[in-house]
Amino acid sequence: xxxxxxxxxxxxxxxxxxxxxxxxxxxxxxxxxxxxxxxxxxxxxxxxxxxxxxxxxxxxxxxxxxxxxxxxxxxxxxxxxxxxxxxxxxxxxxxxxxxxxxxxxxxxxxxxxxxxxxxxxxxxxxxxxxxxxx
Amino acid sequence: xxxxxxxxxxxxxxxxxxxxxxxxxxxxxxxxxxxxxxxxxxxxxxxxxxxxxxxxxxxxxxxxxxxxxxxxxxxxxxxxxxxxxxxxxxxxxxxxxxxxxxxxxxxxxxxxxxxxxxx
Numbered sequence: 001x002x003x004x005x006x007x008x009x010x011x012x013x014x015x016x017x018x019x020x021x022x023x024x025x026x027x028x029x030x031x032x033x034x035x036x037x038x039x040x041x042x043x044x045x046x047x048x049x050x051x052x053x054x055x056x057x058x059x060x061x062x063x064x065x066x067x068x069x070x071x072x073x074x075x076x077x078x079x080x081x082x083x084x085x086x087x088x089x090x091x092x093x094x095x096x097x098x099x100x101x102x103x104x105x106x107x108x109x110x111x112x113x114x115x116x117x118x119x120x121x122x123x124x125x126x127x128x129x130x131x132x133x134x
Numbered sequence: 135x136x137x138x139x140x141x142x143x144x145x146x147x148x149x150x151x152x153x154x155x156x157x158x159x160x161x162x163x164x165x166x167x168x169x170x171x172x173x174x175x176x177x178x179x180x181x182x183x184x185x186x187x188x189x190x191x192x193x194x195x196x197x198x199x200x201x202x203x204x205x206x207x208x209x210x211x212x213x214x215x216x217x218x219x220x221x222x223x224x225x226x227x228x229x230x231x232x233x234x235x236x237x238x239x240x241x242x243x244x245x246x247x248x249x250x251x252x253x
Contacts, residue, residue: 013156020156021187022143025200046194046203047187051157071173075182077246079207128207 002097003063005055011088014042017051034087041088049080049125052092053114057129060096060112068110069133076109076132083123091119099128108133141192141222145180149216153184180214185244189234192222193249202251209246214238224249 011031018028023045026033034042044052061068086092094116102109114127150164159181162169167177186208194200214220215238224234224247234247 017156020149020152021184021191023187023191023200025194028200043200045187045190045200046206047183047190050159050183050187054158075210077207077209078183078186079205081205082201082203085201 003059004095006093007052009090044086056094056096077130079128144219182210204250214243
């Protein structure tokens with residue numbers, strides 16, 4: 001089962017996120033600096049993917065069909081590949097899916113994938129989320 | 135060739151609250167010491183994706199461009215804690231792949247990091 005959510009990227013949200021992760025590049029904070037660099041508004045730092053994906057990945061992980069025991073779950077690994085830049089004003093649609101469950105050494109590995117596209121249908125980010133249940 | 139580069143950052147006492155607000159992840163293991171201890175943690179812990187963002191920033195700052203990163207993969211180990219310095223160490227290999235990890239209090243909290251920059 002896949003879960004799809006559209007996230008509207010706001011300028012102040014990008015700035016709030018940049019501040020929280022210590023990103024000080026003017027292209028992420030100042031619309032003028034972003035425009036001077038050829039973008040229509042402030043640029044999201046790459047790991048802002050965690051924000052626009054969360055509305056889709058959350059329900060995918062919570063899906064009772066997947067059957068994760070949350071009390072014993074830890075975030076084991078994460079991978080992202082970035083494509084088109086994400087800027088304030090974009091609308092990012094993310095589809096999340098449960099890809100695989102495997103068992104190794106008494107641990108269960110639940111792998112989820114996300115695929116995020118912008119309002120023009122251009123791919124912006126692919127994610128691979130590995131949760132481990134002890 | 136790039137030798138070991140290091141980025142050092144100390145998450146302050148209130149960082150997990152700011153990151154929760156910025157990211158929307160309000161899991162109490164990040165916000166409530168008492169709750170965190172009740173599930174066997176030493177106290178409230180850092181968000182793994184915040185720590186990964188430090189590993190990402192170590193690459194984009196070195197490149198001088200927030201959009202320089204093409205891909206990043208990491209494995210999370212142990213737990214990250216507020217108010218203790220984190221060091222992200224990165225090294226560029228022959229084929230351009232950057233291997234990286236993050237350490238806090240002498241323990242790796244992110245290992246097996248692999249980053250690629252846009253060519």
